[in-house]
Amino acid sequence: xxxxxTETVAGYRIVEIKGLVQGNTVRAKHAGRDIxxxxxxxxxxxxxxxxxxxxxxxxxxxxxxxGQAEQLGANAVVNVRFTTSAVTAGAxxxxxxxxxxxxxxxxxx
Amino acid sequence: MLDLIIGIGTPxxxxxxxxxxxxxxxxxxxQELDRREQLCQDMLVTQLKSFPSYVFGEKPxxxxxxxxxxxxxxxxxxxxxLRNIFGGEVLSYETMIVRARRExxxxxxxxxxxxxxxxICNLRLETADIGGSGVSNGNRKNxxxxxxxxxxxxxxxxxxxx
Numbered sequence: 037x038x039x040x041x042t043e044t045v046a047g048y049r050i051v052e053i054k055g056l057v058q059g060n061t062v063r064a065k066h067a068g069r070d071i072x073x074x075x076x077x078x079x080x081x082x083x084x085x086x087x088x089x090x091x092x093x094x095x096x097x098x099x100x101x102x103g104q105a106e107q108l109g110a111n112a113v114v115n116v117r118f119t120t121s122a123v124t125a126g127a128x129x130x131x132x133x134x135x136x137x138x139x140x141x142x143x144x145x
Numbered sequence: 146m147l148d149l150i151i152g153i154g155t156p157x158x159x160x161x162x163x164x165x166x167x168x169x170x171x172x173x174x175x176q177e178l179d180r181r182e183q184l185c186q187d188m189l190v191t192q193l194k195s196f197p198s199y200v201f202g203e204k205p206x207x208x209x210x211x212x213x214x215x216x217x218x219x220x221x222x223x224x225x226x227l228r229n230i231f232g233g234e235v236l237s238y239e240t241m242i243v244r245a246r247r248e249x250x251x252x253x254x255x256x257x258x259x260x261x262x263x264x265i266c267n268l269r270l271e272t273a274d275i276g277g278s279g280v281s282n283g284n285r286k287n288x289x290x291x292x293x294x295x296x297x298x299x300x301x302x303x304x305x306x307x
Contacts, residue, residue: 039208040299042194042267046201065275073216077289078159080167080218080241081174082248086275090212090293098210116208118295120273128275 037102038112038139045114045139054108054136059100063093064127090130094118097132110136156223163220170218171240178247185254189264189303196266202302204261209300211252214275214293215245222290242292246270249296262300270296 038045065073069085076083097118105113116134123129189196217225221237228235249270257265273293 038205040206040267041208041269041297042206042299044195045206046195046301047203047205073289073291076216077222077291078162078167078219079170080163080216080221081170083214083216083291086214086291086293087212090214090273090275090295094210094212094295116297117269118210118271118297120271120275120295122274128273130273 037105037110039098039102039116039134040112040114041116041134043115045112047141048112048139049142050114050137051140052138054105054110054138056133057101057104057108057110057113057136058131058133059097059102059104060129060131061093061096061100062123062127062129063089063096065089089128093128093130094132097130101132101134105134105136108136110138112137112139159219160223163218163223167218167220171244174244174248178244178251181251181255182247185251185258187263188254188258190250190254190268191266192268194267196264196301196303199264199303199305202304204302206299206301207260207262209253209256209265209298211249211256211296212273212294213245213248213252214291215241215248216289216291217241225290238290238292241290242272242294245292245294246296249294253296253298253300257298257300260300262302264301264303265298266301268296268298270294 073083113134119131121129224237225235273295275293
């Protein structure tokens, strides 16, 4: 499955639009990460635990989105966008959405 | 008396920790970013949706994502607190956000390079609120100052058209 965050895919032609597909996930950080983060706040630097959390959430949201696209019979998702929102302190939502399309190799147009 | 020593001493130790450890860590991170950006120099990076006058190779494009969360140190949050009284530019937080942004972008570039792509288009950067500072939790003291950046882009195999 081809996934891009551009509206068109160079070298391919969109032959059918299947519709909007989306995936979301709400994840909380576990207490150990919070404690580690408090220490990091003294000396500064990357919070690896939180970066991992974002990576995992993003993977999960994209997977759910791709699952929907597959069900619709699409072979690509274009113009993918991500948004996040803080649900409460300690949990964040990651939402991925895009347009499921059927692509065929060939010039645009 | 002991209370007073602990009361004044602890923040002083933490400030010193921020001054010595935090500053050197930040300097090292910036040096590392410079070095890694040098390695990715021949990559074509734009936030255009397509490349006029470029042709794309056989390899199908792929969306790449990168994220980085960078925390500030105690000294910087202290200085930023002072800045809050007088107003003006908060330089100490600026470098924190710059670090997160460059790190997230570099992660995309390095991944693209590993997978054999040579061009990145439609690079998008956005901030994520994972510390919950956008939600009123009535507990401002426990708030951690950090900057989380989500980057996404589409990697292509491109060549200058003849």
